[in-house]
Amino acid sequence: MALFDLLPPLVGGLVVTVSVAVPAAAIGVLLAFAAGLARATSSLMLRSLVRGYVAVFRGTSALVQLFWVYFALPLVGVELDAMTAAITVLALNTGAYGAEVVRGAVEAVPRTQGEAARALGFSPRLTLWRIVLPQALPATLPPLGNLLIELLKNTALVSLVTLSDLTFQARVLRDDTLRTGEIFSLVLVMYFAIALCITAGVRVLERRLAAARGSHGRAGF
Amino acid sequence: MPDRELLIRMRGVVKRFGDHTVLDQLDLDVPANEKLALIGPSGSGKSTILRVLMTLEAIDAGIVEIQGERDLAKVRSHVGMVFQQFNLFPHMTVLRNVTEAPIHVLKEDAAQARARAMDLLRMVGLEDRAEARPAQLSGGQQQRVAIARALAMRPRIMLFDEVTSALDPELVGEVLGVMRRLASEGNMTMLIVTHQMDFAREIADRIVFLHEGRILEHGPPSRILDAPEHERTRRFVKALRDR
Amino acid sequence: MDEPVFDWSYTWEIAPRLLDGLVVTVQATVLATVIATLLGLVLAIGRRSRQRIVAWFVAVVVEFIRSTPLLVQLYFLFFVLPSVGVVLSPLQTGAIGLGVHYAAYMSEVYRAGIESVPRQQWEGAVALGFSRRRTWLSIVLPQAIPPVIPALGNYVVALFKETPLLSAITVVELMQVAQIEGSRSFRYLEAFTLVGVMFLALSTISAAGVRILELRLARS
Numbered sequence: 001m002a003l004f005d006l007l008p009p010l011v012g013g014l015v016v017t018v019s020v021a022v023p024a025a026a027i028g029v030l031l032a033f034a035a036g037l038a039r040a041t042s043s044l045m046l047r048s049l050v051r052g053y054v055a056v057f058r059g060t061s062a063l064v065q066l067f068w069v070y071f072a073l074p075l076v077g078v079e080l081d082a083m084t085a086a087i088t089v090l091a092l093n094t095g096a097y098g099a100e101v102v103r104g105a106v107e108a109v110p111r112t113q114g115e116a117a118r119a120l121g122f123s124p125r126l127t128l129w130r131i132v133l134p135q136a137l138p139a140t141l142p143p144l145g146n147l148l149i150e151l152l153k154n155t156a157l158v159s160l161v162t163l164s165d166l167t168f169q170a171r172v173l174r175d176d177t178l179r180t181g182e183i184f185s186l187v188l189v190m191y192f193a194i195a196l197c198i199t200a201g202v203r204v205l206e207r208r209l210a211a212a213r214g215s216h217g218r219a220g221f
Numbered sequence: 222m223p224d225r226e227l228l229i230r231m232r233g234v235v236k237r238f239g240d241h242t243v244l245d246q247l248d249l250d251v252p253a254n255e256k257l258a259l260i261g262p263s264g265s266g267k268s269t270i271l272r273v274l275m276t277l278e279a280i281d282a283g284i285v286e287i288q289g290e291r292d293l294a295k296v297r298s299h300v301g302m303v304f305q306q307f308n309l310f311p312h313m314t315v316l317r318n319v320t321e322a323p324i325h326v327l328k329e330d331a332a333q334a335r336a337r338a339m340d341l342l343r344m345v346g347l348e349d350r351a352e353a354r355p356a357q358l359s360g361g362q363q364q365r366v367a368i369a370r371a372l373a374m375r376p377r378i379m380l381f382d383e384v385t386s387a388l389d390p391e392l393v394g395e396v397l398g399v400m401r402r403l404a405s406e407g408n409m410t411m412l413i414v415t416h417q418m419d420f421a422r423e424i425a426d427r428i429v430f431l432h433e434g435r436i437l438e439h440g441p442p443s444r445i446l447d448a449p450e451h452e453r454t455r456r457f458v459k460a461l462r463d464r
Numbered sequence: 465m466d467e468p469v470f471d472w473s474y475t476w477e478i479a480p481r482l483l484d485g486l487v488v489t490v491q492a493t494v495l496a497t498v499i500a501t502l503l504g505l506v507l508a509i510g511r512r513s514r515q516r517i518v519a520w521f522v523a524v525v526v527e528f529i530r531s532t533p534l535l536v537q538l539y540f541l542f543f544v545l546p547s548v549g550v551v552l553s554p555l556q557t558g559a560i561g562l563g564v565h566y567a568a569y570m571s572e573v574y575r576a577g578i579e580s581v582p583r584q585q586w587e588g589a590v591a592l593g594f595s596r597r598r599t600w601l602s603i604v605l606p607q608a609i610p611p612v613i614p615a616l617g618n619y620v621v622a623l624f625k626e627t628p629l630l631s632a633i634t635v636v637e638l639m640q641v642a643q644i645e646g647s648r649s650f651r652y653l654e655a656f657t658l659v660g661v662m663f664l665a666l667s668t669i670s671a672a673g674v675r676i677l678e679l680r681l682a683r684s
Contacts, residue, residue, distance in 0.1 A: 110308075112306060112308045113308060113310065115275075116304060116308035116309075116310070117310075118275070118276065118277060118297075119300075119301065119302040119304075119371070120301075120321070120322035120326065120374060121298045121322060121326040121327075122322065122325070122326060126326070130321065131310055134312045135310075135312050213312050213354070
């Protein structure tokens with residue numbers, strides 16, 4: 001197999017891809033919960049702010065956002081290096097879509113749960129952390145898993161702002177070797193493999209969560 | 222009225238939902254330790270009274286005091302409530318449903334809270350289901366857990382909002398049994414919204430008949446149920462009895 | 465004199481050229497939408513094939529397309545197609561890549577629609593002696609497709625938003641024009657902001673349109 005000589009440079013690219021994806025995913029998921037929960041608060045200003053954020057980042061593609069942050073933002077004095085720009089944009093993008101997921105899951109928890117908590121003297125914060133979020137969490141997992149796969153796909157965009165990720169290395173390799181079909185097939189398979197890992201990881205998490213709340217716990221909804 | 226501490230005082234209370242007036246200039250006094258049954262047709266405002274006392278609804282006009290305090294949030298820990306639909310926390314075991322508030326709201330010692338929760342579960346006859354999930358219990362069992370959960374906060378006042386309405390007929394008795402025992406212990410003020418007239422007669426010191434957001438009449442069970450003054454009360458009681 | 469941070473006169477100067485780019489963007493969107501809606505339906509029907517191997521293969525292909533970056537798929541088509549003798553314009557190549565990518569998403573939408581058609585409808589068709597083809601065309605699809613049109617519409621909006629990726633394979637659409645203008649004047653702010661605003665406005669409007677369609681369908 002001649003494919004093996006292609007692997008070392010691609011693995012180097014893979015490392016960059018992962019080092020963009022992992023922090024972006026972590027920040028993005030945190031943002032998703034922060035923004036999603038902010039939309040359930042009573043503060044009108046906070047709600048409008050989040051609504052605007054979600055509308056802007058869902059209304060344009062990650063590429064447009066990335067180019068704007070990387071090429072246009074420096075002209076108003078905000079200069080981010082490619083790595084920071086990439087992680088920022090991908091995290092904000094994931095957070096915007098994730099916020100809707102979290103909001104939906106929180107809204108799906110019956111209002112009477114909040115009333116019961118209130119009758120027991122729970123503060124709003126305690127109600128959120130101990131009653132609402134634990135019940136909302138399982139429903140967020142599958143869609144958040146899908147968003148992580150979208151995030152993984154979007155990491156390919158960073159090759160367009162000079163980061164030497166997997167996609168970038170594939171292009172360099174193609175220009176050097178012209179073994180186009182092999183290279184891009186291999187790269188696609190590599191992305192697919194990571195996506196399968198994400199799916200499997202989310203499944204494990206789901207099963208753990210279900211086990212932690214007892215095998216019959218889910219029927220309680 | 223005997224010379225007892227006035228625990229709940231409501232004066233001119235108005236509550237509207239949109240253009241529908243649910244409580245219409247309502248006055249109600251409840252002395253300490255009274256067992257009060259609230260009856261009346263649906264929409265007469267009986268559940269709303271409980272929800273106002275529990276701070277689940279804000280009033281549009283009037284005064285509500287509990288232990289002389291108008292900021293009900295301050296005295297909320299003295300009030301416990303049991304709901305028609307149980308509203309247990311589905312993601313927690315029965316035991317944790319009961320210990321959660323004492324530990325995190327009252328900041329009780331966890332071991333102590335668990336011991337007390339087990340006592341309460343024993344009282345409602347469910348100590349052997351402590352590690353079960355709410356979804357594994359029957360409706361009657363869930364409701365008994367809900368009562369234990371409310372009692373764990375050591376309330377002075379317990380509000381029961383149609384607690385047997387969602388239960389299959391054969392499960393009603395076990396819940397009423399727990400309430401009966403609670404009433405017999407004496408030092409608990411109970412407000413009970415119910416359609417079970419026999420139970421109201423047996424347990425209540427006083428029955429309040431509500432109609433369109435006002436108290437039409439009130440008095441000892443024998444008078445309200447057997448010799449009501451108002452035609453509406455008579456018809457309501459008769460309809461429930463004939464059902 | 466100090467240059468303003470955001471130069472409006474320059475913005476007006478490049479606006480007509482950006483609109484030319486927008487025309488290409490719209491062309492790509494339309495072409496890709498046609499491919500996605502048709503191929504998506506074919507894939508959805510393929511997943512219902514009685515041949516297990518066909519159904520399985522289609523499922524894997526759909527999953528593969530959905531889980532890998534559109535950019536790499538575009539490179540693949542852009543570089544590999546010519547090497548096997550298929551010579552297409554960048555716009556055609558881009559529209560095919562975009563169309564195939566979203567066909568995978570749309571096939572899942574169609575699938576949900578098809579699965580919501582009650583089994584009895586199939587059985588009824590069998591009882592009437594309909595052929596499988598006839599059953600699909602006159603019984604299943606007419607019931608399966610209308611309810612999922614809004615969901616398909618949402619993917620058309622998503623597809624439109626992703627057209628800037630075609631700039632990576634030299635299609636001179638909106639984003640590419642903005643890049644060209646930006647590199648010519650070193651003023652990226654105006655061009656990219658304008659592109660962002662155009663996409664935001666158009667996608668917000670079309671998303672609202674889909675929402676209206678959804679409400680109408682829900683009412684009827």
